Amino acid sequence: MSTTSIEDDALVLKSYIKSYPDFPLPGILFRDIFNVFQNTDGLKLLNNILKKYATEIAGTVDCVAMLEARGFLLGTLMALHLNVPCVPVRKKGKLPGKVAQLEYSLEYAKDVLEVQLDVLKEGKKVLVIDDLLATGGTLDASIQLLRKTGAEVVQAVVIMELVDLEARKKIDIPIKSFIQY
Numbered sequence: 001m002s003t004t005s006i007e008d009d010a011l012v013l014k015s016y017i018k019s020y021p022d023f024p025l026p027g028i029l030f031r032d033i034f035n036v037f038q039n040t041d042g043l044k045l046l047n048n049i050l051k052k053y054a055t056e057i058a059g060t061v062d063c064v065a066m067l068e069a070r071g072f073l074l075g076t077l078m079a080l081h082l083n084v085p086c087v088p089v090r091k092k093g094k095l096p097g098k099v100a101q102l103e104y105s106l107e108y109a110k111d112v113l114e115v116q117l118d119v120l121k122e123g124k125k126v127l128v129i130d131d132l133l134a135t136g137g138t139l140d141a142s143i144q145l146l147r148k149t150g151a152e153v154v155q156a157v158v159i160m161e162l163v164d165l166e167a168r169k170k171i172d173i174p175i176k177s178f179i180q181y
């Protein structure tokens with residue numbers, strides 16, 4: 001593993017994030033993490049950041065919960081580095097077996113999130129991970145869902161945070177972000 005700091009690595013990682021004005025709607029500046037995955041150097045850098053962070057928090061987490069869809073890519077890497085299992089949080093109707101459900105409000109509609117109950121049990125310490133924190137609505141709903149299983153959600157990790165949207169005001173657990181806009 002390289003000896004550079006996570007902060008220095010994150011500065012370089014930022015240069016791999018491509019930004020698209022007016023996508024998917026006018027006025028939205030879309031921050032696309034997939035460009036990182038399209039460059040092997042970018043992917044290695046991202047993986048190294050997660051590996052270094054996993055070393056910092058080793059022993060504090062029993063399970064990684066990864067948010068659909070881009071969070072799946074990050075959750076798998078993080079779980080491998082932490083040597084713990086990972087579980088997906090998905091929109092309703094996509095996960096078989098016993099699930100916990102939570103209905104949550106979007107700007108104009110309602111939706112339902114689900115998580116399978118096999119791994120998540122009373123007292124499990126869960127880290128929740130996604131690519132980006134915007135309004136915090138997705139993260140907030142996911143935390144409430146995970147708590148319904150009895151798990152303790154100990155922290156959230158996102159690669160990018162849109163700071164002006166002030167999501168931290170509505171989230172009651174520590175959030176680690178590597179890149180801020």
Ligand SMILES: O=P(O)(O)OC[C@H]1O[C@H](OP(=O)(O)OP(=O)(O)O)[C@H](O)[C@@H]1O
Pocket residue numbers: 067068069070071130131132133134135136137138139167
């Ligand atoms: O903080 P919020 O305002 O809730 O926004 C953040 C969420 O938005 C994006 O997902 P998106 O809804 O585009 O879904 P996808 O990952 O399935 O494409 C992103 O990956 C986060 O999950």
Ligand SMILES: Nc1ncnc2[nH]cnc12
Pocket residue numbers: 028029030031032132134
């Ligand atoms: N600006 C943005 N870029 C990428 N994903 C997002 N999800 C919500 N806002 C986003």
